[in-house]
Amino acid sequence: MTIQTKYEKPIPLKNEDNRPYWDAADRHELEVQKCNDCKSYLHPPGPACPKCGSAAVEWENLGSDIKATLSSYVISYRPFLPGFQNDLPTIIAQAALDDKPDVRILCNLLECKPEDVKIGMPVQMTWQDITEERALPQWKPTD
Amino acid sequence: MDKISNKYAVVGVGEYERSRKSGTTPLQMALVAARNALQDAGLEASDIDGIMNYSTGGDSCTSHEVATYLGARPKYVKDISGGGSSTEMLIGDAIGMIDAGLLNTVLIYRSMNGASGQLVGRGYDPNMLQNALPGGSFIIPYGSASPSQWFGIFATRHMHQTGLTKEHLGQVCIDFYEHAQRNPKAHLNGKTLTMEEYLNTPDISSPFNIHDCCLELDEANAIIVTSADRAKDCKSRPVYIMGITPRETHPHAHYWSDLDQVAADHVAPALYQSAGVKPEDIQVAAIYDCFSWVVLRQLEAYGLAPRGEVGDFVAAGNLKMGGKLPTNTAGGMLAEGYTHGMNNVLEIVRQLRHEYKGSDRQVEDCEIGICTGWSGPDLAGAMILGN
Ligand SMILES: [Zn+2]
Numbered sequence: 235m236t237i238q239t240k241y242e243k244p245i246p247l248k249n250e251d252n253r254p255y256w257d258a259a260d261r262h263e264l265e266v267q268k269c270n271d272c273k274s275y276l277h278p279p280g281p282a283c284p285k286c287g288s289a290a291v292e293w294e295n296l297g298s299d300i301k302a303t304l305s306s307y308v309i310s311y312r313p314f315l316p317g318f319q320n321d322l323p324t325i326i327a328q329a330a331l332d333d334k335p336d337v338r339i340l341c342n343l344l345e346c347k348p349e350d351v352k353i354g355m356p357v358q359m360t361w362q363d364i365t366e367e368r369a370l371p372q373w374k375p376t377d
Numbered sequence: 378m379d380k381i382s383n384k385y386a387v388v389g390v391g392e393y394e395r396s397r398k399s400g401t402t403p404l405q406m407a408l409v410a411a412r413n414a415l416q417d418a419g420l421e422a423s424d425i426d427g428i429m430n431y432s433t434g435g436d437s438c439t440s441h442e443v444a445t446y447l448g449a450r451p452k453y454v455k456d457i458s459g460g461g462s463s464t465e466m467l468i469g470d471a472i473g474m475i476d477a478g479l480l481n482t483v484l485i486y487r488s489m490n491g492a493s494g495q496l497v498g499r500g501y502d503p504n505m506l507q508n509a510l511p512g513g514s515f516i517i518p519y520g521s522a523s524p525s526q527w528f529g530i531f532a533t534r535h536m537h538q539t540g541l542t543k544e545h546l547g548q549v550c551i552d553f554y555e556h557a558q559r560n561p562k563a564h565l566n567g568k569t570l571t572m573e574e575y576l577n578t579p580d581i582s583s584p585f586n587i588h589d590c591c592l593e594l595d596e597a598n599a600i601i602v603t604s605a606d607r608a609k610d611c612k613s614r615p616v617y618i619m620g621i622t623p624r625e626t627h628p629h630a631h632y633w634s635d636l637d638q639v640a641a642d643h644v645a646p647a648l649y650q651s652a653g654v655k656p657e658d659i660q661v662a663a664i665y666d667c668f669s670w671v672v673l674r675q676l677e678a679y680g681l682a683p684r685g686e687v688g689d690f691v692a693a694g695n696l697k698m699g700g701k702l703p704t705n706t707a708g709g710m711l712a713e714g715y716t717h718g719m720n721n722v723l724e725i726v727r728q729l730r731h732e733y734k735g736s737d738r739q740v741e742d743c744e745i746g747i748c749t750g751w752s753g754p755d756l757a758g759a760m761i762l763g764n
Binding site: 246 | 503520628636
């Protein structure tokens with residue numbers, strides 16, 4: 235994947251709740267949060283477990299081979315944010331991890347025509363290098 | 378039934394003319410809407426001792442300003458940041474304060490230059506949005522910043538699960554546009570919609586095209602709430618609050634983590650219990666309609682159509698005047714106007730007063746109506762009203 239010199243879209247902002255997720259993304263890996271009390275996997279991450287309220291949350295590295303199943307999508311024909319005007323229509327798709335279906339992640343669906351998107355289709359995670367330091371998790375149809 | 382049931386009433390409603398360019402301020406519009414509501418109720422400004430309002434990103438004027446220029450001297454003012462379901466929430470707050478003996482009669486308004494002034498969801502700095510929205514960093518970098526996109530993701534899944542079709546969404550739009558033709562104050566009065574036109578309109582955010590999205594207009598609405606005892610002295614026919622669930626939340630702040638449930642699912646049981654009625658008792662409905670699909674999802678959530686069969690329910694013409702559940706009879710936010718739900722409350726009040734008796738706008742002999750608020754899948758509120 236080529237490194238773009240000028241990236242006009244918003245870049246994920248790291249904060250105390252999400253830093254491990256985005257740090258892992260920059261290394262082309264997926265890390266998700268897990269609750270040590272009720273054993274749920276959590277996404278998006280947060281300061282505590284949304285299922286049981288426990289603050290005993292930790293991060294688990296799931297590596298780089300992430301397979302998932304598309305749970306829903308929207309095809310956006312208008313840009314609502316800067317940088318998206320050049321690649322319309324944009325597919326925004328949520329997929330559930332095959333190994334941990336509680337974890338549903340929203341990304342763009344790349345390398346797919348709008349007419350080919352289907353709920354239930356298999357996808358895999360790919361990482362788009364958006365600056366020299368940063369990478370953005372994305373979905374693409376499974377090879 | 379709840380201890381507040383039928384003890385409080387809406388006694389006045391009023392609005393400011395809807396347009397794309399008001400040429401005036403939210404304060405001026407709020408004052409006109411408030412004076413109209415006072416006149417409707419037969420009350421003086423000095424009778425108002427509480428004023429409440431909601432705004433989005435400072436697009437309105439304060440309750441204190443409205444009090445000043447109305448010539449009222451309220452004990453209590455409250456301005457909240459809100460949108461859908463805030464009307465129900467503030468009515469609930471007003472009832473609570475009246476019930477506690479702190480206030481007697483409360484004016485609630487929503488005023489905005491939604492077309493010519495500050496627009497909802499446009500022109501914001503993306504980094505500000507990432508920080509302001511729950512889980513913002515997980516949606517904004519993907520170009521997802523518009524409610525049409527967020528609700529589109531919910532709608533696509535719901536349609537996949539239940540067999541709802543684009544034609545079903547279109548039927549909602551067509552029915553509400555048709556209702557607007559009976560309402561001279563509806564912004565889209567004079568503009569009809571056929572299924573062919575609807576299906577030929579390109580999508581903005583699938584499955585939504587421009588007809589599926591509410592109107593953004595300049596307008597103001599006002600409501601006056603008081604006790605049933607005081608309502609007897611008002612000029613208007615009181616419309617009683619039979620039951621209310623002012624606001625409920627989705628279990629997760631990042632509501633898009635679970636597309637299968639919405640806050641409205643959690644409102645219905647408490648609502649019907651508080652009102653002492655069942656869904657089949659409802660004769661007229663005002664269902665929050667920022668997008669066509671949210672009507673369908675709420676009809677299921679409130680038990681007004683069977684889950685999985687709401688498409689058939691709508692296709693059978695049940696939302697039309699003369700149907701089983703005439704819905705958004707003034708045109709709703711898709712065709713009348715949009716003040717984050719308050720205009721829909723005005724219409725239910727007028728229907729239950731039989732204010733249109735003798736015209737093709739009146740839902741004949743209706744006595745019980747529902748009004749729902751939806752602030753996305755995350756927050757919802759609703760009330761059941763009776764005459
Ligand atoms: Zn837990």
